[in-house]
Amino acid sequence: MPGKMTSVALMGVGAYGAATALNAFVAPGAPTTQGATQQRQQVRHLRQAQQAAASQGASSVNVGACALGAAALAAGAAKAGKRTPQRAQVARCATAVAKKIGFKNLPASVKAGVVTGQALVDLLGYAKEKGFAIPGVNIVGTGSINACMEAAKKAGGPIMVTFSKGGGQFIAGKAADNSDDKASIAGAVAGALHVRAVAELYGVPVILHTDHCQKAWLPWFDGLMEANEEYFEKNGEPLFSSHMLDLSEETLEDNIAICKKYLERMAKVNLLLEMELGITGGEEDGVDNSDVDSSRLYTQPEEVWQVYETLSSVPNGNFTVAAAFGNVHGVYAPGNVELKPEILHNTQKYIKEKLGCESDKPVSFVFHGGSGSSVEDIQYAIEAGVIKMNIDTDTQWAFWDGMNKYQKKNVDYLQAQIGNPEGPEKPNKKYYDPRMALRAGEESMADRLVKAMQDLKCIDVL
Incomplete structure (x- = not known):
C-alpha cells in the first residue's frame, strides 16, 4: 500500500534503509555531540542487523530492528525538508528501496x-x-x-x-x-x-x-x-x-x-x-x-x-x-x-x-x-x-473442532463464573473469556x- 513500510519479512531491508537515512542526517565532519554519537551507534546496530539478515535470510531478522528501521526512516523523512536537497534525495531513495523489495522467489511486483x-x-x-x-x-x-x-x-x-x-x-x-x-x-x-x-x-x-x-x-x-x-x-x-x-x-x-x-x-x-x-x-x-x-x-x-x-x-x-x-x-x-x-x-x-x-x-x-x-x-x-x-x-x-476440544478440556472451569476443581471460590474468567475458545x-x-x-x-x- 502506498506510503507504508513493507512487512516483517523485509526487516533486513528496513534496517538497511534506516541506516542509510540516518547517515543522510549526520553531516560529515559535524561536532561529535552526544546526540550525534547516539545516532552513529544506532546506524552501527542497524547495519549489524542488516548484515545478519543477509547471512541468515530476511525471515530471521529481529522485529525490533524493523521497527527501529521504520522509525528512523520516518524521522529522517520528517527532517528532510530542513536539510539540503541532496540529503533529502538520499532519504527518498532509502524509502523507495525498502518499498520495492519483495519476496525472494515471487515476481517483483508481488509484495506483502x-x-x-x-x-x-x-x-x-x-x-x-x-x-x-x-x-x-x-x-x-x-x-x-x-x-x-x-x-x-x-x-x-x-x-x-x-x-x-x-x-x-x-x-x-x-x-x-x-x-x-x-x-x-x-x-x-x-x-x-x-x-x-x-x-x-x-x-x-x-x-x-x-x-x-x-x-x-x-x-x-x-x-x-x-x-x-x-x-x-x-x-x-x-x-x-x-x-x-x-x-x-x-x-x-x-x-x-x-x-x-x-x-x-x-x-x-x-x-x-x-x-x-x-x-x-x-x-x-x-x-x-x-x-x-x-x-x-x-x-x-x-x-x-x-x-x-x-x-x-x-x-x-x-x-x-x-x-x-x-x-x-x-x-x-x-x-x-x-x-x-x-x-x-x-x-x-x-x-x-x-x-x-x-x-x-x-x-x-x-x-x-x-x-x-x-x-x-x-x-x-x-x-x-x-x-x-x-x-x-x-x-x-476445523474451527469448530478446536473450540469443541477447548470446551471438553476445560469443562469443569466453564460451568459457572466462580467455582472449579481448584476451590469453590476460584474465578473462571480466564477460561470463559470468549477469546480463549475463539483462539x-x-x-x-x-x-x-x-x-x-x-x-x-x-x-x-x-
Whole structure:
C-alpha cells in the first residue's frame, strides 16, 4: 500500500534503509555531540542487523530492528525538508528501496499485503508456472480471516480470503438491515478493510476475493463494484483483488454475455473475474445443487474455449475459469464423488491448438469443492493449470473442532463464573473469556489450512 513500510519479512531491508537515512542526517565532519554519537551507534546496530539478515535470510531478522528501521526512516523523512536537497534525495531513495523489495522467489511486483492488478496476474501466473495452487477460504469474521493469514505465514505461501454474500451479512450482524443487500455489502467491505489494515503484519501476499454470485444476487455484486470504484479513485487500486460470478444456471450464451459485461467494468479498476462453467454439486452458503443432473458436473472443452475467446477480447481483462470436473461442495464418503481432472488437461490441449500458442496451460483454472478430495486428484488438477482451490467445509469443521476440544478440556472451569476443581471460590474468567475458545478455533483452522497448503504444494514458495 502506498506510503507504508513493507512487512516483517523485509526487516533486513528496513534496517538497511534506516541506516542509510540516518547517515543522510549526520553531516560529515559535524561536532561529535552526544546526540550525534547516539545516532552513529544506532546506524552501527542497524547495519549489524542488516548484515545478519543477509547471512541468515530476511525471515530471521529481529522485529525490533524493523521497527527501529521504520522509525528512523520516518524521522529522517520528517527532517528532510530542513536539510539540503541532496540529503533529502538520499532519504527518498532509502524509502523507495525498502518499498520495492519483495519476496525472494515471487515476481517483483508481488509484495506483502493485499495483491491486486498486475501483481495479482503475476502471482497467479507464477503459481501456474511453478505448479502450486493457492487456497481460497470462505470466512465469517475476523477470527477466520486471521486464521487464514496465520496459516499462510506458517506455510510460507500466499492465501486467498474469500467473502460470500451470507458471510458478508454475518460480519455486518444478522440483526442489521439487509434490505437491498446493504448488510451483505457493508460486511464484505468491512472485512476487506480489516484485511487491508493487518495483512502486511503477516508478511504474506493476500488475495481479497468474493465467492459465488448467481444472477439474482447481482445487486450485491454491483454494490461491491461501487465500493471498488470509490476505493480505486482514492487509492489507485481496487478494494478487492477479484470477484466471482456464478451464472452456471443460465444458458452458456447468457453466462458468457453477462460475464463479459462485468469484466469490461472490472477491467477499468484492475479487478480480476472468476467465472463458473458447469455446476459444482452439493450445497454451500444458500446455493444448493445437491440434486443436479450429474451430466452438468462436467464442463466440455468447447465451452471453455467460448469463454476464453470472448473474455480475452476485453481490453485489460483478466479472468480465471471455475470449470466443473465432478467437484462437489462438502465432504462425502469415498466413492460418492467422481472427480475427472483429465477434463482440465484435455481442455488445455484443445485451447492450445485453437490458439496455436506455445503454452501448454493457456487457461487459469480454479477448483471448487476441494474439501475431501484425494491428494492425487488435487495435484493432478494443479498439473492442468489449477491455480486456486476452495477449501471451506474442512476449515469450518476445523474451527469448530478446536473450540469443541477447548470446551471438553476445560469443562469443569466453564460451568459457572466462580467455582472449579481448584476451590469453590476460584474465578473462571480466564477460561470463559470468549477469546480463549475463539483462539482455539483459529489455531485449529490454521493447522488444517497448513495441511491443505501442503497438498497444494503452496509451502515455502515466497
